[in-house]
Amino acid sequence: MDFDIRPCTSSEEVKQAIAPIGYYFGRSTPNPDQAERLTRFLSAERVYAAWENGRAVGGLGAFPFELTTPGGRVPAAGVTVAGVLPTHRRRGVLRAMMRALLDACCERGEPVAYLWATEDTIYGRFGFGLASFTAEIDLPRDRSAFYAPFAACGRVRLISPTTAEAFLAPIYEGVAAQTPGMFARSSEWWQIRTLADPEWRRGTSGDLQCAVLENEGRPTAYALYRMNSAFERGLQIGSVAVIEAIGESPEATRAIWRYLLDIDWMARVKAWLLPVDHPLLLLLAEPRRLGFSLRDGVWVRLLDIKTAMSARSYQARGFVVVDVRDEFCPWNAGCWRVGSDGVERTEEAPGLRCDVSTLGSVYLGGFTWTQLARALRVHELRPGAAAHADAIFAVTSAPWCPEIF
Numbered sequence: 001m002d003f004d005i006r007p008c009t010s011s012e013e014v015k016q017a018i019a020p021i022g023y024y025f026g027r028s029t030p031n032p033d034q035a036e037r038l039t040r041f042l043s044a045e046r047v048y049a050a051w052e053n054g055r056a057v058g059g060l061g062a063f064p065f066e067l068t069t070p071g072g073r074v075p076a077a078g079v080t081v082a083g084v085l086p087t088h089r090r091r092g093v094l095r096a097m098m099r100a101l102l103d104a105c106c107e108r109g110e111p112v113a114y115l116w117a118t119e120d121t122i123y124g125r126f127g128f129g130l131a132s133f134t135a136e137i138d139l140p141r142d143r144s145a146f147y148a149p150f151a152a153c154g155r156v157r158l159i160s161p162t163t164a165e166a167f168l169a170p171i172y173e174g175v176a177a178q179t180p181g182m183f184a185r186s187s188e189w190w191q192i193r194t195l196a197d198p199e200w201r202r203g204t205s206g207d208l209q210c211a212v213l214e215n216e217g218r219p220t221a222y223a224l225y226r227m228n229s230a231f232e233r234g235l236q237i238g239s240v241a242v243i244e245a246i247g248e249s250p251e252a253t254r255a256i257w258r259y260l261l262d263i264d265w266m267a268r269v270k271a272w273l274l275p276v277d278h279p280l281l282l283l284l285a286e287p288r289r290l291g292f293s294l295r296d297g298v299w300v301r302l303l304d305i306k307t308a309m310s311a312r313s314y315q316a317r318g319f320v321v322v323d324v325r326d327e328f329c330p331w332n333a334g335c336w337r338v339g340s341d342g343v344e345r346t347e348e349a350p351g352l353r354c355d356v357s358t359l360g361s362v363y364l365g366g367f368t369w370t371q372l373a374r375a376l377r378v379h380e381l382r383p384g385a386a387a388h389a390d391a392i393f394a395v396t397s398a399p400w401c402p403e404i405f
């Protein structure tokens with residue numbers, strides 16, 4: 001290797017380390033404002049780069065997240081800014097950075113890593129498994145009636161995103177703590193990422209808008225969105241782009257979506273990064289009008305099986321023994337007994353055999369053992385073992401990560 005892999009030592013070096021991924025967004029040098037915002041969350045020692053003659057030719061970092069699991073929370077590395085300059089691709093730069101980054105995460109006591117992938121084929125080799133699907137919708141507003149009318153409760157107020165954190169954060173936190181795949185947001189994250197509205201984020205859309213639903217004076221739901229106003233021969237063809245709409249209860253969620261679906265002048269309502277079990281599917285009179293389509297969501301990598309698996313709950317009594325292969329982090333390999341009475345290494349005969357990436361796929365509840373066995377990603381060594389494991393790993397809601405990091 002003619003490059004040197006090491007963590008950054010200053011925010012100036014972090015800005016260099018994110019230049020390779022920035023290159024693929026068409027930038028010769030990172031957008032200074034975007035880079036400045038990133039360095040607020042990515043401390044230098046959490047960003048690795050491949051250095052060649054003093055220049056970063058690749059970069060890879062990890063946010064320090066608290067990730068919600070089914071029934072718990074776990075420190076997790078939110079892997080981000082993966083990029084290698086096209087002049088240095090396929091020479092092992094990503095592999096070397098991933099080695100250094102994941103080893104450092106283990107040493108810091110982060111038993112899980114997770115990420116959004118630009119391509120499905122990159123991360124499986126490092127032990128990441130597809131852990132969720134995410135949905136997008138593109139709904140003609142004139143076909144957005146609900147299956148049953150409801151009496152509007154509460155009132156919606158428009159507030160400035162700059163003053164919104166106090167209203168939004170408690171609602172988000174209540175939902176995030178219960179929803180596998182979501183992570184806790186710090187006040188800085190709200191201010192610098194969620195509610196900030198720099199020009200470069202807008203594209204062709206309007207300003208960031210914030211609507212809050214209040215019931216008896218208390219915020220119970222909110223929506224962050226942008227209006228894309230457009231006309232063609234006098235006809236409205238614009239759309240509302242929903243960035244995040246969250247309610248603390250089914251009633252509040254229904255009311256904030258009704259608000260979004262009823263905004264005049266907009267021909268369509270579009271949203272991305274929705275959970276696959278979003279209630280709109282069953283709220284609408286004509287669900288097929290949603291154009292509900294799926295793509296891969298987050299990918300999860302268990303770095304320390306015992307700690308990671310102990311940070312989630314299990315539904316049924318009993319246990320399952322899984323024989324795990326893990327080439328990239330061999331300390332995980334072997335037989336594990338997993339269940340509500342604990343997670344331990346075992347000498348017992350396994351009922352299931354799989355790669356560690358498969359554990360990532362079941363971890364948040366996005367996929368069942370049975371589904372994975374049907375796709376030949378799990379080998380069932382004892383008949384019925386997958387169904388038995390499903391009862392133990394059962395979850396009540398699909399994993400959801402409402403933002404790409």
Ligand SMILES: CC(C)(COP(=O)(O)OP(=O)(O)OC[C@H]1O[C@@H](n2cnc3c(N)ncnc32)[C@H](O)[C@@H]1OP(=O)(O)O)[C@@H](O)C(=O)NCCC(=O)NCCS
Pocket residue numbers: 020021024058081082083084085088089090091092093094095096116117118119121122125
């Ligand atoms: C994806 C990217 C980071 C890979 O970096 P790289 O240094 O070329 O990767 P490496 O040489 O370390 O490759 C490691 C392995 O991954 C494979 N691989 C890398 N990128 C791949 C891709 N896009 N599709 C399929 N396989 C890929 C390599 O073939 C190699 O396989 P091997 O270990 O079996 O030999 C780089 O191509 C890049 O920056 N792409 C554009 C930006 C991007 O997509 N970033 C990811 C954001 S989530």
